[in-house]
Each structure stands twice: as C-alpha cells, then as structure tokens.
Amino acid sequence: MGLKDKASKIDFASIMPSAQPLPDAVKPKTAPGAMMAFANDQRSELLRENEELRARAAQAGELEGRLNEVSAELRTWDGALPARPLDTAQIARSEFANRHESAFVGKAFEDFKREIQEAGRNSQPIKVRAIAKPAEGAKYELVFGHRRYEACRQLGIPVWAVVENLDDRALVEEMDRENRGRADPSPWEQGMTYLRALDKGVYPSNRQMAAALGVDISNLGKALVLAKLPPEVVAAFPTPQSIQLAWATDLGRAMQEDEQGVLARARALNAQKETEQGALSAKSVFSRLVSPPGSGPEASATPAQAAHVFRVGGQKVGTLRFDAVGRPSMRLSVKLSGEKQQALLKALQGFVDAL
Structure with a gap:
C-alpha cells in the first residue's frame, strides 16, 4: 500500500487536541453577589464620568479666563477707529486748512520729512473725512495732519489715516484742538481757520466759536484781525507764521486809521525785499508798517520812552x-x-x- 493510500486512512480529528472553551468570567453565584457586582460597575462608571466632568470644567474655566482677558482688551479700544494707508492723490486739502505753503519748505520741514522716510510711514495717523460728492481723484478731505500729509505726498508714499464722518463744525474743532495741542500753527494760520468758519456760517458769532473751541475770545479776536490783513501786508513779513499775536491790536488800529498809508508802506517793503541783501526781521516790518515815515524809532533820535x-x-x-x-x-x-x-x-x- 502506498503512502498516499495510508495517509487517506488516518483520522486526523482523533489525534488533534480538542479546543477548550474559554473560561467564563467569574460570576457571582448568589443574588446578593450579583447586586454587589452591578453596584461596583455603576460606581466605576460614575467615577469615570465625574473625572471627565472635572476635566471639562477645568478647561471651561481656562477658556473663560482667556475670554475675559480678550474682552478687557477690546474694551480699551471702544470708540477707536482703525488707521489705514491711503493714496495721497485721493486726499484733498480742506477749505478750512490753516497751513500756509511756507510751512512746507525749509530745514525744519526737510528734517520732519526725513524722519518719515526713515520710518517708512507717518507714525501718527492723520485724520480725513469722506467727501460726499468726490471730485475726480479725491475721495477724502483733510481734517488735520497737513504737514504729515504733505511730507508723504512729496515722498510718494501712502499716508496712514483714520477716516471719520464729521460735519464742518466737528472738522474745525478737531483741527483747532489738534493743532493747538502741538503748539502749532501760528496765530495768522489759526485766524484763517476762524475766519473761514465764520464766513461759512459754521458758527454764528465769535463768542460761540470761542466757547466751542475752548479758546480765549480776546485771542480769537486778535487772530481774526491778523487773518483779515490784506495780502500785501502779510507778504511784507518774512513769513505769515512770523506775525505775532501781540501785534494784532496795533496793526488793526493802523489799518483803521491809515489804511492807504499801511498799504503803501507794505508795497514798499515788498519791493525792498527783492532788492536788499537780507530780509528785514518781522519786528522791523511791524514797526515800519504801523509807523508813518519819519516817526518810527529808527528815525527818531529821542528814545521812544522819553x-x-x-x-x-x-x-x-x-x-x-x-x-x-x-x-x-x-x-x-x-x-x-x-x-x-x-x-x-x-x-x-x-x-x-x-x-
């Protein structure tokens, strides 16, 4: 008999070990034991759920703390307006602007412009308002920050600005307060803002404007006197910024009592500026404007105090x-x-x- 035939007659099932059933979990054999086992299982489940709840509560407390910190930070920005870069070509000067073109030339302005160039932007944003009916190229009107705007315009870089909706009165008040906070601009420039605001009917009177702006009404009146000086009188000074507020009373009186004489002396001073080697000081110009020829301190041998x-x-x-x-x-x-x-x-x- 061959091997194949012998193998076919072997009962492999009888020689293989039979599979033993896995032992069942130890089960209580009595009813009280079963109840105890069930109670233990429930207790374990409750402990597990309790631990999960503790972990979630801790996480919720942490999130609440972070939320409170963020809320407190946001409260510090209540009422704040975001600054954004604007193309200077989209911004027009305000009709209430009080900056003379001479404020944008000279060493002081060049130094100011260099600071902005080195920083890459104006660190203090300017403020603008949207133009209701924008002209071609201009979408915003300057409220304050004329020197910063002009510096960025000359440098060819965007100017960082805050956009806020303001009426004419709010514009004048913000421009005035911001400029006075910087001890700038000059009395003549301030007077130009006051004069334009009155001419536009933004304020019905000097007194109401002084109260709204928080300025002394006497100083406001003097600034208006300077702003009303004829162009040739203003041009006689080295710059409009050099005209002192203390000179307003004398200049105003001279214009009332001898307008033609003041104008003639101003024209002579303007012609003299073009021919003389050095320009006269602002104080000398003031003295000549308010003094008829031959009566000024320069022409008198007797001291003025005699x-x-x-x-x-x-x-x-x-x-x-x-x-x-x-x-x-x-x-x-x-x-x-x-x-x-x-x-x-x-x-x-x-x-x-x-x-």
Missing part, C-alpha cells in the same frame, strides 16, 4: 510820553476848574482836528 515833564512853580504836575510808534499818552495830576477843563479839551480837540 517823556516831557510839565511843571508849575517848579513842581512836576504831569508828563507826556510817546510810545515806539509815536502814539502820545499824557498824564496830569493837577486840579482843574471847569473853565480850565473846557479850555484843555478845546485845545486838544483843535490839535486832533489839525492832524
């Missing part, structure tokens, strides 16, 4: 003084009868009438 003393019986009873521009002031400390008072008034009136 006084003529009146004496009666060797005792001083009064003085007569002339200020730097030739205006007299007289003080008498003698008692005059009614008749002498009338005589004095008549004499003074006759002198004034003869001027």
Whole structure:
C-alpha cells in the first residue's frame, strides 16, 4: 500500500487536541453577589464620568479666563477707529486748512520729512473725512495732519489715516484742538481757520466759536484781525507764521486809521525785499508798517520812552510820553476848574482836528 493510500486512512480529528472553551468570567453565584457586582460597575462608571466632568470644567474655566482677558482688551479700544494707508492723490486739502505753503519748505520741514522716510510711514495717523460728492481723484478731505500729509505726498508714499464722518463744525474743532495741542500753527494760520468758519456760517458769532473751541475770545479776536490783513501786508513779513499775536491790536488800529498809508508802506517793503541783501526781521516790518515815515524809532533820535515833564512853580504836575510808534499818552495830576477843563479839551480837540 502506498503512502498516499495510508495517509487517506488516518483520522486526523482523533489525534488533534480538542479546543477548550474559554473560561467564563467569574460570576457571582448568589443574588446578593450579583447586586454587589452591578453596584461596583455603576460606581466605576460614575467615577469615570465625574473625572471627565472635572476635566471639562477645568478647561471651561481656562477658556473663560482667556475670554475675559480678550474682552478687557477690546474694551480699551471702544470708540477707536482703525488707521489705514491711503493714496495721497485721493486726499484733498480742506477749505478750512490753516497751513500756509511756507510751512512746507525749509530745514525744519526737510528734517520732519526725513524722519518719515526713515520710518517708512507717518507714525501718527492723520485724520480725513469722506467727501460726499468726490471730485475726480479725491475721495477724502483733510481734517488735520497737513504737514504729515504733505511730507508723504512729496515722498510718494501712502499716508496712514483714520477716516471719520464729521460735519464742518466737528472738522474745525478737531483741527483747532489738534493743532493747538502741538503748539502749532501760528496765530495768522489759526485766524484763517476762524475766519473761514465764520464766513461759512459754521458758527454764528465769535463768542460761540470761542466757547466751542475752548479758546480765549480776546485771542480769537486778535487772530481774526491778523487773518483779515490784506495780502500785501502779510507778504511784507518774512513769513505769515512770523506775525505775532501781540501785534494784532496795533496793526488793526493802523489799518483803521491809515489804511492807504499801511498799504503803501507794505508795497514798499515788498519791493525792498527783492532788492536788499537780507530780509528785514518781522519786528522791523511791524514797526515800519504801523509807523508813518519819519516817526518810527529808527528815525527818531529821542528814545521812544522819553517823556516831557510839565511843571508849575517848579513842581512836576504831569508828563507826556510817546510810545515806539509815536502814539502820545499824557498824564496830569493837577486840579482843574471847569473853565480850565473846557479850555484843555478845546485845545486838544483843535490839535486832533489839525492832524
């Protein structure tokens, strides 16, 4: 018998070990034991769920803390407006602008422009408002930041700006406060803003404008006097920024009392600026404008402070003084009868009438 035939007769099933059933989990054999096992299983499940809840609660607490931090940070930005880069070609100067073109030339402005160029942008944003009916190329109108705008325009870089919707009154007030906070611009430039605001009807009176802007009404009035000076008078000074607020009263009085004389002297000074080697100082220009020829301190051999003393019986009873521009002031400390008072008034009136 061959191997094949022998192999076919072997009962492999009888010689292979039979598979043993896996032992069942140990099960309690009594009802109380079964109940105890069930209770243990439930307790384990509750402990597991409790641990998960603890972990979730800790995570929720952490998220709540982070949310509170973010909320507090956001509250610090309440009312803030985002700054963005704008093409200077899209921005037009305001009709209330108070910057003279001379503010954009000279060493100080070149140094300012260089700082912006090195930083790559203006660090302090300007403010603009959208134009209701934009002209070709201009979508915004300057509120404040004229020097920063001009520096970026000359450098050919975008200017960082905040856009806010403002009416004319809000524009004037923000421009004025921002500029005064920088101790700039000059009294003449401030006066130009005030004058345009009044001409446009933004404010009905000097007093209401002074109250709205928080400025002294007397200083506002003086700035308006400077802004109303004729162009040839302003041009006689080295720059409009060099005109001092303290000169407003004298310049205004000179324009009222001798307008044609002031204008003639201003034209002469302008012609002189083109021919002389050095320009006159602002103070010298002011003195010449308010002083008729031959009466200024430069033309007088007597100091402006010199006084003529009146004496009666060797005792001083009064003085007569002339200020730097030739205006007299007289003080008498003698008692005059009614008749002498009338005589004095008549004499003074006759002198004034003869001027």
